[in-house]
Amino acid sequence: xxxxxxxxxVRQPPSSFLAATRWLVAAxxxxxxxxxxxxxxxxxxxxxVVAGALAFLALVSLFVSYATTAWIVRLTERPEAADVVAxxxxxxxxxxSFLVGFTVALAALYLSADLDLLLASPVSRRAVxxxxxxxxxxxxxxxxxxxxxxPLIGHGLAQGYDAWYYGALVxxxxxxxxxxxxxxxxxxxxxxxxxxxxxxGEIVGLxxxxxxxxxxxxxxxxxxxxxxxxxxxxxxxxxxVRSPYSPAEWLSRGLVAAARHDAxxxxxxxxxxxxxxxxxxxxxxxxxxxxxxxxxxxxxxxNLRKQLRGGxxxxxxxxxxxxxxxxxxxxxxxxxxxxxxxxxxLLLIPRDLTNMAQVLSPLSIGAFFIIQQLLYPVRIxxxxxxxxxxxxxxxxxxxxIASGIAAMITSRFGITGFSFEGRRxxxxxxxxxxxxxxVVAKFLVGYLPFLALSGGLVLLLExxxxxxxxxxxxxxxxxxxxxxxxxxxxxxYAWFVCAIVGAGVMAISLALGAARxxxxxxxxxxxxxxxxxxxxxVLYGAYTAVAVLxxxxxxxxxxxVVLGDGRLILWAAGLVIGIGGTALVVAASLRLAASEAALIxx
Amino acid sequence: MHDDPTPLPTNVPTTVPxxxxxxxxxxxxxxxxxxxxxxxxxxxxxxxxxxxxxxxYKGEIFGFLGPNGAGKTTTIRLLTGxxxxxxxxxxxxxxxxxxxxxxxRATMAYLPDTPYLYEKLTxxxxxxxxxxxxxxxPEHAARRLDELLPLFDLADRADDLxxxxxxxxxxxxxxxxxxxxDPEVMFLDEPTIGLDPRSARLMRDILRRLAxxxxxxxxxxxxxEIAERMCxxxxxxxxxxxxxQGTMAELRQIARQNETLEDIFLEVTGGAAVAxxxxxxx
Numbered sequence: 001x002x003x004x005x006x007x008x009x010v011r012q013p014p015s016s017f018l019a020a021t022r023w024l025v026a027a028x029x030x031x032x033x034x035x036x037x038x039x040x041x042x043x044x045x046x047x048x049v050v051a052g053a054l055a056f057l058a059l060v061s062l063f064v065s066y067a068t069t070a071w072i073v074r075l076t077e078r079p080e081a082a083d084v085v086a087x088x089x090x091x092x093x094x095x096x097s098f099l100v101g102f103t104v105a106l107a108a109l110y111l112s113a114d115l116d117l118l119l120a121s122p123v124s125r126r127a128v129x130x131x132x133x134x135x136x137x138x139x140x141x142x143x144x145x146x147x148x149x150x151p152l153i154g155h156g157l158a159q160g161y162d163a164w165y166y167g168a169l170v171x172x173x174x175x176x177x178x179x180x181x182x183x184x185x186x187x188x189x190x191x192x193x194x195x196x197x198x199x200x201g202e203i204v205g206l207x208x209x210x211x212x213x214x215x216x217x218x219x220x221x222x223x224x225x226x227x228x229x230x231x232x233x234x235x236x237x238x239x240x241v242r243s244p245y246s247p248a249e250w251l252s253r254g255l256v257a258a259a260r261h262d263a264x265x266x267x268x269x270x271x272x273x274x275x276x277x278x279x280x281x282x283x284x285x286x287x288x289x290x291x292x293x294x295x296x297x298x299x300x301x302x303n304l305r306k307q308l309r310g311g312x313x314x315x316x317x318x319x320x321x322x323x324x325x326x327x328x329x330x331x332x333x334x335x336x337x338x339x340x341x342x343x344x345x346l347l348l349i350p351r352d353l354t355n356m357a358q359v360l361s362p363l364s365i366g367a368f369f370i371i372q373q374l375l376y377p378v379r380i381x382x383x384x385x386x387x388x389x390x391x392x393x394x395x396x397x398x399x400x401i402a403s404g405i406a407a408m409i410t411s412r413f414g415i416t417g418f419s420f421e422g423r424r425x426x427x428x429x430x431x432x433x434x435x436x437x438x439v440v441a442k443f444l445v446g447y448l449p450f451l452a453l454s455g456g457l458v459l460l461l462e463x464x465x466x467x468x469x470x471x472x473x474x475x476x477x478x479x480x481x482x483x484x485x486x487x488x489x490x491x492x493y494a495w496f497v498c499a500i501v502g503a504g505v506m507a508i509s510l511a512l513g514a515a516r517x518x519x520x521x522x523x524x525x526x527x528x529x530x531x532x533x534x535x536x537x538v539l540y541g542a543y544t545a546v547a548v549l550x551x552x553x554x555x556x557x558x559x560x561v562v563l564g565d566g567r568l569i570l571w572a573a574g575l576v577i578g579i580g581g582t583a584l585v586v587a588a589s590l591r592l593a594a595s596e597a598a599l600i601x602x
Numbered sequence: 603m604h605d606d607p608t609p610l611p612t613n614v615p616t617t618v619p620x621x622x623x624x625x626x627x628x629x630x631x632x633x634x635x636x637x638x639x640x641x642x643x644x645x646x647x648x649x650x651x652x653x654x655x656x657x658x659y660k661g662e663i664f665g666f667l668g669p670n671g672a673g674k675t676t677t678i679r680l681l682t683g684x685x686x687x688x689x690x691x692x693x694x695x696x697x698x699x700x701x702x703x704x705x706x707r708a709t710m711a712y713l714p715d716t717p718y719l720y721e722k723l724t725x726x727x728x729x730x731x732x733x734x735x736x737x738x739x740p741e742h743a744a745r746r747l748d749e750l751l752p753l754f755d756l757a758d759r760a761d762d763l764x765x766x767x768x769x770x771x772x773x774x775x776x777x778x779x780x781x782x783x784d785p786e787v788m789f790l791d792e793p794t795i796g797l798d799p800r801s802a803r804l805m806r807d808i809l810r811r812l813a814x815x816x817x818x819x820x821x822x823x824x825x826x827e828i829a830e831r832m833c834x835x836x837x838x839x840x841x842x843x844x845x846x847q848g849t850m851a852e853l854r855q856i857a858r859q860n861e862t863l864e865d866i867f868l869e870v871t872g873g874a875a876v877a878x879x880x881x882x883x884x
Contacts, residue, residue, distance in 0.1 A: 325734025340734025431735035432708035
C-alpha cells in the first residue's frame with residue numbers, strides 16, 4: 001500500500017519558495033511551542049520568572065525614558081532636543097540586533113542538528129535558508145524590539161505625541177532588524193566559507209563576553225569620568241554621534257516627522273530605510289541557494305583541510321600524547337588512572353573556547369579589584385600614607401577576593417565534573433577505576449587550577465597594594481620599595497586560607513554535581529541545572545562564612561586588637577574550626593560524590 | 603562458519619592471560635568467562651531484561667541477536683557493569699560484576715554501538731588516556747599503538763582531533779583503545795555498523811584471531827550473515843528473554859530444521875508475520 005498511486009501517506013512539503021518557507025517556519029514554531037508547553041515544570045517556571053523579570057524591566061525602562069525625556073525638555077526648554085532619546089534607543093536596538101543577528105544566524109544556519117535532514121529533503125534550499133534565518137532570529141529580535149518599544153512609548157507619552165507616532169513606531173521597529181539580520185547572515189555565510197562554523201561559534205562567544213566585560217570594567221572604573229561630564233555635555237555628545245548614514249537615524253527622523261504629522265518627511269525617511277532593507281535582504285535571498293549550500297558543503301569538508309595541516313597544530317605532536325597518563329609533578333602521588341583523568345580534563349577544558357568564555361567574567365572581576373587596589377588603596381580616616389596595621393586585614397581581604405574569584409571559575413569544573421563527561425561517561429564506568437580514584441581525579445581537576453589561580457591572584461592583589469603603598473612614600477614606587485611592602489608571611493598565609501577554603505568549595509561542588517548530573521549537555525551553559533545553581537550558593541555561603549571567619553579573622557586583626565593570651569586561643573580555635581571543619585566537609589562531600597557517581601547512568 | 607582470517611601481525615593478541623577462578627567448564631574443559639544468572643532489569647514498570655541465563659567460554663565468539671528493543675544493549679550493559687541488575691548476577695572473568703567490579707572490568711573491554719569520544723582529544727591522546735585508565739604503562743601503550751594504528755589505517759590521522767573523524771574512524775579508534783590493554787573478554791555492541799567493507803572485514807578477522815588466541819568475544823549484531831559466519835554460538839533475545847541459544851546446528855534443530863539464521867531468527871522472534879508483510883509490499 002505504501003507508494004500506491006493516488007494515496008498520500010505523508011503530507012508533502014510545498015515546492016514554492018514562500019509556501020515552503022511558511023511550512024518550515026510553522027514547523028519551527030511547533031517545536032518551540034511543544035518545548036514550552038510540554039517541557040519540565042521547572043523549565044516552565046523559569047520561563048515565567050524570566051518573563052516577569054522582563055516585564056518589570058520594561059516598566060522600569062518606560063519610567064526612565066519618560067522621566068529622561070521630561071527632564072531634557074525642562075533643562076533645554078526645547079522639546080525637539082529630547083528626540084535624541086528616540087534616536088539613541090533606535091541606535092541601541094540596531095547595535096543589539098547586529099550582535100544578536102550574527103551569533104543567531106551562525107547557530108541557526110550552520111549549527112542546527114536538523115540541517116542534514118532539511119538540505120537533503122526536496123524543499124527549496126533558499127526556503128531552508130530563509131526559514132532558518134527567520135526562525136532563529138525571531139525570538140531574539142522580538143525581545144530586542146520589546147526592549148526598544150517600551151522606552152519609545154515612554155518617550156512618546158512624555159512628548160505628548162498622538163497615534164501617528166505609535167503607528168510609525170511599530171513600522172520603524174519592524175523595518176529596523178532587517179538590515180542587521182541580512183548583514184549578519186551575509187557575514188556568517190562569507191566567514192563560514194573560511195572558518196569551520198563550530199570554531200567560529202566559540203570565537204564569537206569569547207569575543208562577545210570579552211567585549212561585554214571590557215565595557216563593564218571601563219564603566220566600573222570611571223568614577224572620575226562620570227563626575228566630570230554634565231548632562232548638557234552628554235546631550236551634545238549624543239547629538240554628535242547621530243550618524244546620518246545609519247538606518248536607525250533615518251527611522252528616528254521618520255518617527256519624529258510622523259509624530260509632527262509631516263507625511264512627506266516620514267515617507268521619505270521610512271522609504272529610504274525600507275529601500276536599504278530591501279537591498280540588503282532581496283539579493284541575499286536570491287543568491288542564498290548557491291552561497292548557503294556552498295558554505296555548508298565547505299564546512300563538511302573542513303576535516304580534509306585540517307588533515308592537510310597535519311603536524312602543524314600543538315596537539316599534533318605524538319610525544320605529547322604519551323605524557324597524558326605519565327605521573328609527574330604533584331600528580332606523581334596519584335594512580336595512573338587518576339593522572340589520566342586529570343590530564344585529559346585539563347587538556348579538554350581550554351581546547352573548547354566555550355569553557356574559556358566562562359572564565360573571562362570572573363577574571364574581569366579580579367582585574368577590577370586589582371585596578372581598585374592600584375587607584376583607590378584602602379585607608380582609614382582619609383589618610384594618604386600607608387597604614388601598616390591594616391596590612392593583615394588587607395591581605396585577608398585579598399585572600400577572600402582571590403578565593404572567591406578562583407572558586408567562581410573552578411567550582412564550575414567541580415559542579416560539572418561528571419556532566420562534563422556527558423555521553424562519554426561509559427568509558428569511565430567500564431574502566432577498572434575505583435570510584436574514589438574517579439572522585440579524587442575530578443576533585444583535582446578543579447582544585448589544582450584553584451590553587452594556581454588563587455595563588456596568582458593573591459600575589460597580584462598584594463603587589464598592587466604594595467605598589468600603592470610604595471607610591472605614597474616620599475621615595476616613590478621603586479622595585480625595592482614594592483618588595484619591602486610585600487610581607488611573605490602574609491602572602492603565604494593568605495594563600496593557605498585560599499587553599500583550605502578552595503578544598504571545601506571544590507568538594508561541595510563535586511558532590512552537588514554528582515548528585516544532579518546533566519549527562520546530555522551540548523554546551524557548558526546547559527550542564528548546570530538551576531536547582532544546583534541555587535543550592536550551591538547556599539552551601540558555599542554557609543561553608544565559606546565559617547571557614548573564612550575562623551581562618552582569616554585571627555590574622556586580619558592581629559595588629560589591631562591587643563588580646564594578650566586570648567590571641568593564642570583565638571588562633572587555635574580558628575585553625576581547629578577552619579581546618580577541622582574543612583576536613584569534615586571535604587570527607588563527607590567526596591564520600592557523597594562517590595556514592596552518587598555510582599548511580600549516574602542508571 | 604568462519605572467514606579465512608587476513609594475515610595479521612602475530613602480536614595483535616599478545617597475551618593469553620591465565621584463567622581466573624572458574625565456575626564451571628564447557629564440555630571441552632574451557633572455563634566460562636561470561637556468566638549471566640537470572641539477570642533481570644526493570645526500568646520503572648518496563649521489563650528490559652527478564653531472567654537471562656548465559657555462559658560464554660574462553661576463546662569463544664558469541665553472537666547476541668534480537669529485534670530492536672529486545673534487550674541486547676541492556677544485557678551488555680548489565681554484563682559490563684554499566685547498569686545494576688534488578689536481580690540476578692553477572693560474572694566476567696570469574697569476578698562478580700557487582701561485588702568485584704574493578705577486577706571484572708580489568709579483564710574486559712567494551713565497545714558501545716555509538717562511539718561517543720572526547721571530540722577535543724586526538725586519537726593518540728584518547729588511546730593513551732584509555733591506557734592510563736587500564737594502568738598500562740605509557741611505554742607499553744606507545745609500543746601497542748605503533749603496532750595497531752597502521753593495522754587499522756589510523757596512523758596518518760592519529761594526531762588529529764577526534765571531532766574530525768568519521769563514524770568508522772571513531773569505531774576503529776575505540777577498537778585500538780580496547781586492544782591496548784589486552785582484554786580477556788570483549789563486549790561489542792553492533793561493532794560493524796558504520797564501517798566500510800574493508801574495515802568490517804578487518805574487524806571480523808581481528809575478532810577471530812583474538813578468539814583463537816583465547817580472548818572471549820561477545821557481540822550483538824543485526825547483521826545475521828556476520829553472526830552466521832563468525833560465531834561459535836549464538837543467542838537470540840526477544841522481549842528481554844533468551845528464546846534460543848546454541849551453535850548453528852543446535853538452532854536449526856530448535857527452529858524446525860530452518861536452514862538460514864534469518865529463518866531461525868524470524869521463527870523464534872515471531873518475525874514470520876513481518877516477512878509476509880514485506881512480501882505483500884514488494
